[in-house]
Structures are given as C-alpha cells and as structure tokens.
Amino acid sequence: MSETPKPEAPGESGGVQISDAVVAKIAHQALLQVEGVHGLGASALGVFSGLRGDRGAQGVSVDLRDDLVDIDAHIVVEYGANIPEVGETCRAAVKQQVEAATGMTVRAVNVVVTDIHFPEQAPGDDG
Numbered sequence: 001m002s003e004t005p006k007p008e009a010p011g012e013s014g015g016v017q018i019s020d021a022v023v024a025k026i027a028h029q030a031l032l033q034v035e036g037v038h039g040l041g042a043s044a045l046g047v048f049s050g051l052r053g054d055r056g057a058q059g060v061s062v063d064l065r066d067d068l069v070d071i072d073a074h075i076v077v078e079y080g081a082n083i084p085e086v087g088e089t090c091r092a093a094v095k096q097q098v099e100a101a102t103g104m105t106v107r108a109v110n111v112v113v114t115d116i117h118f119p120e121q122a123p124g125d126d127g
Helices: 020-032 044-052 083-102
Strands: 003-005 017-019 037-040 060-065 068-078 105-117
Touching (some): 020 060, 020 068, 020 083, 068 083
Parallel strands (some): 068 105
Antiparallel strands (some): 003 017, 037 068, 060 068
C-alpha cells in the first residue's frame, strides 16, 4: 500500500504522512460498529493484497490522491436487516470517522454487500 503525504502549509518544514493502511483500518472499525453488519467480506483486491503479504483491513480498499480519499467497503449483512439502510449508515459512519481522525476529505464511500448472514438453525429444529 502506498503512502500519500498530506500537503505542507507554506513556510513549514516537515510533515505528517497518513498511509492508506491507516485509513483502511479506521474505516474497518467504523463498519464493524454499524448495526446490521455481520462482518467484512474480501474483495478481489483484498485477496491479491493478502497474497502479496499486505496487512490492510480485510474488506476495505483505499485510494488516496491529493488529500482526497475514495473508499470501497465489502460487507456481510445480517439477515433481516434493511440492506439499503445498512449501506447508507456504513457510508456515513466511514466518512465521519475517517475525516475526524485524519483531517482528509472523503470524496466517496462505495459499499458492496457481498453476502448475507443467516442465523444458524438450532440442532433438531426441522422447521
């Protein structure tokens, strides 16, 4: 994962860099706190990153450019939850938490529902 430095203010020396992995972890935590999210799924990009040994946040990919952030999140929703509502809540939570923690502008949060989690049927329950 690449590191994109935040622009320095004129006349200042040094700077602070926030890597995309940090942004991904913030987004990951925000998603797990949303009611109706069972977990995060793996995107194709996440599978390839894992093969390369990258340790980002599963189910989240980040693109940083010029202090703008685009985030893709792949989630697993609990059965019975309103999927569009959960998705919109995820988008808002990720945007708010990433912007608050980093000072960066989140341009887009794309949520992909990759699976639905059904409660396990109790043993001996035929119906």
